Amino acid sequence: MARQVDERRREPLTAARVLQAAVALADAQGLAAVSMRNVAKELGVVPMALYKHVADKERLVDGMVDLVIGEFEEPAPGLDWQEAVRRRVLSARRAVLRHPWARQAVETRTRRTPAVLGYMDALAGTFLAGGLSPDLVHHVMHALGNRIWGFSPEMFDETPPADAPAPTPEEQAALGAEFARRFPHVLQIATAATRGDLSGVGQGCDEDFEFVFALDLLLDGAARLHRAGWVSVGRPTGDGQDVPDVADAG
Amino acid sequence: MARQVDERRREPLTAARVLQAAVALADAQGLAAVSMRNVAKELGVVPMALYKHVADKERLVDGMVDLVIGEFEEPAPGLDWQEAVRRRVLSARRAVLRHPWARQAVETRTRRTPAVLGYMDALAGTFLAGGLSPDLVHHVMHALGNRIWGFSPEMFDETPPADAPAPTPEEQAALGAEFARRFPHVLQIATAATRGDLSGVGQGCDEDFEFVFALDLLLDGAARLHRAGWVSVGRPTGDGQDVPDVADAG
DNA sequence: ACGCTAGGTGTACGGTGTACACCTGTCAAG
DNA sequence: CTTGACAGGTGTACACCGTACACCTAGCGT
Structure with a gap:
């Protein structure tokens, strides 16, 4: 005392x-x-x-990421492997969204700290517990890529910070016409995305929806390959490139 | 003169x-x-x-990326949409691999230059020409994420630059044992990835294989959804979250 | 009482992006 | 032919960055 x-x-x-x-x-x-x-x-x-x-600034950012990883939650036991992975990833997503800098930080990290490895290990374990082969788990985790950290790499959002403060309506119309002429297909899918509301084409996308869409697309693909007993045969094709042979597994 | x-x-x-x-x-x-x-x-x-x-350094890097995009090749006409997209993306990949810095540069870019939009437009156009709905194209391009630039976000490779120059064999063995104890599942999939050869566990993965695997997994999923006439119904679930409903489309 | 050491301090160096004033060579208009 | 605008290269300066290195100092075990 x-x-x-x-x-x-x-x-x-x-x-x-x-x-x-x-x-x-x-x-x-x-x-x-x-x-x-x-x-x-x-x-x-x-x-x-x-x-x-x-040690240095690099390690400091590593440590910051580790703190965020520490916020990831374990899913309840007894779940389907697909659902368990889903929940792990979505928990990671919540943590990353709580710390908006984390996405950028993770993207620039190259060091695999024990915390990083621990999370990867838990995720791999969840797949393996579902009976997926180590081979398939490996490739699927690659396919998930950054998505296992709860975010998808996006070049769509990230609204740039207001370059020209207020383009006049006619300027905007001219720009819109120019845009429609040069990038008709982008306009088309952007229109579909906003269901016709073009007020703010750029900053529209529902990131949560896109994230879950891609996640489930990949997990479903993995499940299909698993059911089909997929193995990475790695048949050499003579041009020096192994071809995965993913299609038509189900 | x-x-x-x-x-x-x-x-x-x-x-x-x-x-x-x-x-x-x-x-x-x-x-x-x-x-x-x-x-x-x-x-x-x-x-x-x-x-x-x-204008400033930011724009300079934007311009550098634009130069790389200028190296992307158009696929031959008359191809299946899936194959055409595949070739576009693989051409992007070749360009990015030619400029090893491009991956990092793209990841930090936030501005959509005309060159960027032009590439996205061409890609979207390829999907649309295949008959996919703008709605589906939009979500699939999100799902492809950075992959449309020819690289997948990886936390696996990027071998860190030789921290301890040469750990003694016994140190290495001890580290290996520790690793196996703490991260058994990572070890398991790493072993599968290298087909049992654990000489260099970390820097092993065949990036080309992983890239094509994920790309085809996603394109195949897209094709399946397209065949099934998928639309993003966006049924509100009461918890404020739309659920894509991807599974079992084929 | 002594000295070791963990941990906070101060100074300094070489790097960064870029604002701002300046000079200079070229060219069009008077 | 002169002039003046202006595009474009120069030089200086500022604030900030990460961090190497020498230093001091308080607390502890012996």
């Missing part, structure tokens, strides 16, 4: 506190605001102090 | 020359080496000179 007599002595830094501060900063101001200097300022400490608890 | 009398007058910068220099630099030394200063040095010019031809 005689430890903290000096009550203006602030509690010492730890790796955990540094990471939490970085996450809080990213939550509030985005990943770009996470600099060593900013995080240090947030902790009332000089920038170089962080290096006593974090 | 009396124009370039002074033969030591170097030809003037253009936006195209700046972009080409940036691409060459990235090809040779990676995207990280592409700084305004480096590109300027490559052109024998002062850094600020670039700003007369490129």
